[in-house]
Amino acid sequence: MTSVSDDGKRSKRFGRGGHTTGNVPLRMRFGVIIRSMWHQSVGRFALIVMACWIAVSLLSLFWTPYPLLYTDGGHAWAAPSAAHPLGTDGVGADVLSWLMAGSRTNLVIALLTMLVSAVIGLACTAVMISGRRALASAGVVVVDALIAIPTVLLALLFAVPFGTSISVIVAACGMTYGLNMARIVKPSASLAARSAYVEAARAMGGERVARVFSPISCPRLSPVLAVQLSMSAGTSILAEAGLTYLGVGVPSGVPSWGHTLTTSVRLISVYPLTVLWPGLTVTLVVTALYLLGDTIRDCADPLANVELRKLAAAVGRQTHNTGADA
Amino acid sequence: MRYLIRRLIWFAVALLGLSLLVFAALRILPGDVASVMAGTNATPARIAAIRSRMGLDRSYPQQYADWLGGLLHGNMGVSAISGRTVASQIGAHAAVTLPLIVLSLLVALGVGIPMGCQAVLAGSPRVRSVLHTIAIVGGAVPALWGGLLLIMLFGRGVGLIGILPSQGFPDAGWHAPRAALISLILPTITTGLVAGAGIMRYTRACLISMEDSDAVAMAMACGMTRRQAMLRVGLRLSAAQLVSVAGLTFAQMITGVMVVESLFNLPGLGAMLINDVGNRDLIAVQSELFLLAAFFLLLGLLVDLMHHALDPRLGEQTQHAGGEGSTHDLGIR
Amino acid sequence: MNRTDMAQDAMTQDVDAATRPQLATSGEILHVRDLSVQIADKTVLNDVTLDIGANERVGLIGASGSGKSMLVKAITGLLPRAARVDGDITMGGTQLQAGDDAAFAALRGRYVGLVFQNPGAALNPVLSVEQQVGLPLRLHYDLDAGERRDRVMTMLERVGLPASLAGSYPHELSGGQQQRAGIATALITSPRLIIADEPTTALDAIVQRSIIDLLVSLVESAGASMLFITHDFAVLSRATTRCMVIDRGRIIETGDTTALLRDPREPQTRSLVNAAKTLTLNVNPEHHHA
Numbered sequence: 001m002t003s004v005s006d007d008g009k010r011s012k013r014f015g016r017g018g019h020t021t022g023n024v025p026l027r028m029r030f031g032v033i034i035r036s037m038w039h040q041s042v043g044r045f046a047l048i049v050m051a052c053w054i055a056v057s058l059l060s061l062f063w064t065p066y067p068l069l070y071t072d073g074g075h076a077w078a079a080p081s082a083a084h085p086l087g088t089d090g091v092g093a094d095v096l097s098w099l100m101a102g103s104r105t106n107l108v109i110a111l112l113t114m115l116v117s118a119v120i121g122l123a124c125t126a127v128m129i130s131g132r133r134a135l136a137s138a139g140v141v142v143v144d145a146l147i148a149i150p151t152v153l154l155a156l157l158f159a160v161p162f163g164t165s166i167s168v169i170v171a172a173c174g175m176t177y178g179l180n181m182a183r184i185v186k187p188s189a190s191l192a193a194r195s196a197y198v199e200a201a202r203a204m205g206g207e208r209v210a211r212v213f214s215p216i217s218c219p220r221l222s223p224v225l226a227v228q229l230s231m232s233a234g235t236s237i238l239a240e241a242g243l244t245y246l247g248v249g250v251p252s253g254v255p256s257w258g259h260t261l262t263t264s265v266r267l268i269s270v271y272p273l274t275v276l277w278p279g280l281t282v283t284l285v286v287t288a289l290y291l292l293g294d295t296i297r298d299c300a301d302p303l304a305n306v307e308l309r310k311l312a313a314a315v316g317r318q319t320h321n322t323g324a325d326a
Numbered sequence: 327m328r329y330l331i332r333r334l335i336w337f338a339v340a341l342l343g344l345s346l347l348v349f350a351a352l353r354i355l356p357g358d359v360a361s362v363m364a365g366t367n368a369t370p371a372r373i374a375a376i377r378s379r380m381g382l383d384r385s386y387p388q389q390y391a392d393w394l395g396g397l398l399h400g401n402m403g404v405s406a407i408s409g410r411t412v413a414s415q416i417g418a419h420a421a422v423t424l425p426l427i428v429l430s431l432l433v434a435l436g437v438g439i440p441m442g443c444q445a446v447l448a449g450s451p452r453v454r455s456v457l458h459t460i461a462i463v464g465g466a467v468p469a470l471w472g473g474l475l476l477i478m479l480f481g482r483g484v485g486l487i488g489i490l491p492s493q494g495f496p497d498a499g500w501h502a503p504r505a506a507l508i509s510l511i512l513p514t515i516t517t518g519l520v521a522g523a524g525i526m527r528y529t530r531a532c533l534i535s536m537e538d539s540d541a542v543a544m545a546m547a548c549g550m551t552r553r554q555a556m557l558r559v560g561l562r563l564s565a566a567q568l569v570s571v572a573g574l575t576f577a578q579m580i581t582g583v584m585v586v587e588s589l590f591n592l593p594g595l596g597a598m599l600i601n602d603v604g605n606r607d608l609i610a611v612q613s614e615l616f617l618l619a620a621f622f623l624l625l626g627l628l629v630d631l632m633h634h635a636l637d638p639r640l641g642e643q644t645q646h647a648g649g650e651g652s653t654h655d656l657g658i659r
Numbered sequence: 660m661n662r663t664d665m666a667q668d669a670m671t672q673d674v675d676a677a678t679r680p681q682l683a684t685s686g687e688i689l690h691v692r693d694l695s696v697q698i699a700d701k702t703v704l705n706d707v708t709l710d711i712g713a714n715e716r717v718g719l720i721g722a723s724g725s726g727k728s729m730l731v732k733a734i735t736g737l738l739p740r741a742a743r744v745d746g747d748i749t750m751g752g753t754q755l756q757a758g759d760d761a762a763f764a765a766l767r768g769r770y771v772g773l774v775f776q777n778p779g780a781a782l783n784p785v786l787s788v789e790q791q792v793g794l795p796l797r798l799h800y801d802l803d804a805g806e807r808r809d810r811v812m813t814m815l816e817r818v819g820l821p822a823s824l825a826g827s828y829p830h831e832l833s834g835g836q837q838q839r840a841g842i843a844t845a846l847i848t849s850p851r852l853i854i855a856d857e858p859t860t861a862l863d864a865i866v867q868r869s870i871i872d873l874l875v876s877l878v879e880s881a882g883a884s885m886l887f888i889t890h891d892f893a894v895l896s897r898a899t900t901r902c903m904v905i906d907r908g909r910i911i912e913t914g915d916t917t918a919l920l921r922d923p924r925e926p927q928t929r930s931l932v933n934a935a936k937t938l939t940l941n942v943n944p945e946h947h948h949a
Contacts, residue, residue, distance in 0.1 A: 141333075141336040141340075142340070144336075144626065144630060145336065145337070145340035145623055145626060146340070147574065147577075147626065148573065148574075148577050148622040148623055148625055148626030148629075149344075149577065149619050149622050149623070150577045150578060150580040150581065150622060151578065151581055152580050152581040152584055153580070153615060153618055153619055153622070156599055156600075156603050156611075156615060157347075157348060157351050157352075157615055158351065159603055160351065160352055160603055160606065160611060161351060161352065161354045176578075180574070234466065235578075238466070238468050238469075238581075239581060241468040241470055241471075242468065242469060242470060242581040242582065242584070242585045243581070245470050245585055245588065245589075246581075246584055246585060246588060246596070246600055247600060247604065248600070248603065261468065261470055261471060262470075264474075265470070265474060265589070268474065268477075268478070268484075272478050272484070275471070275474050275475075275478070278471075279467070279468060279470075279471030279474070279475070282466075282468050282471065283463065283466045283467050283468070283471070284466075286465075286466035287462055287463050287466040290462055290465070290466060291462065537739070538739060539780070540775055540777060540780040540781035541780065541781060541782070541783055541784070543737050543773075543775070543781065544773075544775060544781040544782065544783065544841075544844075545783065545794075546735075546736075546737055546764065546767060547735065547737070547767050547768060547772070547773035547775075547845075548767065548768040548794045548795040548798055548844065549764055549765070549767050549768030549769060549794075549795050549798035549799050550764060550798060551760045551761055551764040552740075552760050553760070554764075559783055562785060563783075563784065563785065636785075637784070637785070638784060638785055638828045638830070639784050639828070639830045
């Protein structure tokens, strides 16, 4: 349930450095990375699950087997049948429809958590590696202290004034994972801060803010960030399930996987196997998210990915020939 | 020593900041505690009386100072709903939650570290990849669902092999130690295994990063086998990081612990907090949240000190300056 | 059994190398036949054959990535597990099967000692100098603590480390002191073969010389053999009698060190010698990492 980096190889690769593909247009790099992910079985699994997730989320906006608000009062707590493949809940609503609709809520939560944790994480990193020693060490200490506070306590704290809402989940998760990310990205970032890329950015002048952020925009960091962000997304789904069950997550009436899981807990005495599906969905998606980060890291690493190196070389020749300078 | 002092000073500052945060967050709440306390059909005069008795009519700085002063004297206030002192409430519920946390952590470490080592050291590549898969998938299981599956397997009355109680805590509490312990088995396994999968992943990652390190090669050059060198040197050199990870896992495990308490119907801190937050019991929530968060700050402090003690290179340094690009930075200090 | 070995080794340590019986049979110390190593479908060593005789000091040179370190790892059983190894390695009368970690481990630290390129990374950061140097003794010999301590202190004196540093940790030592501790660890059990993998690249120029002199004189007085990997040709000609050139996993040239340096036959050797000559004049550790 933590979102600390768990990759053993990363720091080493960063240590070697040297190869960056910073001059390759992002879209070309992206294409190559996706393609080489598809060629690995793990990457393919992650990509397929992600695609299904997004597809179901979109589909649920237009169509679910039953409308969400449709309730079949005569069939509350119904066991699975052809009409209701996953049964119905206490007011007779179709569990499958709610599970499908939950995809989009969780997608939104995951995306927002990624965004918030990235902003908080990178801001803290920028402070921790800033040139002013006092500011930097204060940043380190604050992050060290706050990182110990559990997500659920933050969620409870925010839930008192703001009630249950998606933003409480996002705020609590975003803060904890952001601090975590700051700690993990810091070594690579301070390494990057001394790299040529940042020197160049500094030399070009630019605004103050841009200069502070230039180390963390370095392309070298993107693999670490990919791992961290996908971890944040995955862990936010787990947190949503837990918090919603505890009553401080998404409000009742909003579909989410945590909501469906909670419903199935009550259904367990009627038809125990119902509980398999929402749990499997969450486990599958979270696993896929964890693996997604790992494969992005491997495939976005020019040292490990030959295709990416070839692309960089080709683009390098091109820009050299045309005399263009990035 | 200098590190210790610095860290202690910052700990005190962080505690103060924390108390401000908790206080401020709870003051923006729309509900009025006094009217909650007085009940739905209370006269305005009664509400005002309660308000003045609880000090809610004073200015915010005054309230904050009163609260902080009380905390320093060990007086955490009285719950607006139950009328019991917050301290006794916390004490009663912690008697369930603390053992649950400690046992879960023991399970997590006891399962996670050996399996994580095995995921690197097992002779057969197939075994290694199976263990890696277990670590990743295990960490992706929601505690709620894991607990449900365990109940369906082992829960008395509902499970396939119904041998363990899955609901409630003995009324006698720890005066009936056997029954109390047995009622904690399934909850402990649930949170312990989920957190254990995380520990397993980090153990594996740490050991893999040590696999081609010079320190392990040197130990082998002195006459250790690969396995010996990895366990005696590789694991030892990862210990500092593993302590940090265990600390964080521990903090994050708490969501799971609360879920599991509720699922298994245990009267723990989670149930208490949820209840008080639901009731908008301002005084209780304020002290409870602060105390729990302070507990985790303290834990973070201990973890950091232990991290320092385990790595002689950090001895007198105030900051972890080196290590960039070395195998010694998995990102977790 | 081990105890008596140890006692003998300790005695021979002090005997002048010249009075030792000269065993002319080559391959008596180390014998490698047709050694090939593949890692992830990449051949890193290709049919390497080499022998090291008693009292022989052999140099090994080659460009970065030529397979020098892989050869050292293959000989001592330190290759990653994913490596596929073919060929024969015989050391100390034992024919070693690749993957038989226990057999290699029994020889490492007793029959063969290793000096690492970067002692700062190799020395165990949580062991004091005394514990580190005494580790091979602990692993191979059944000595009581006092006896082990005596041997360690004697060894520290021989490598020129003051006794006051015995309780220090590696990060408290200078680079040169660290490498002295590394040498002491490699030599504490009086192994028959010392393998030194660029032992001075991580050090600055002045310290380099004194470390090389120390290593050579210790190996000489112990009557051990040595496989010396280095870029520094001045060191090569002073410290070794025979020399091998490795390129892309093959031994391409071998012969008397001075002759080989003066008159390299293979083009790869020639470019290596030329490059190294400039390096030797202004030794700069940075270049070696490139």
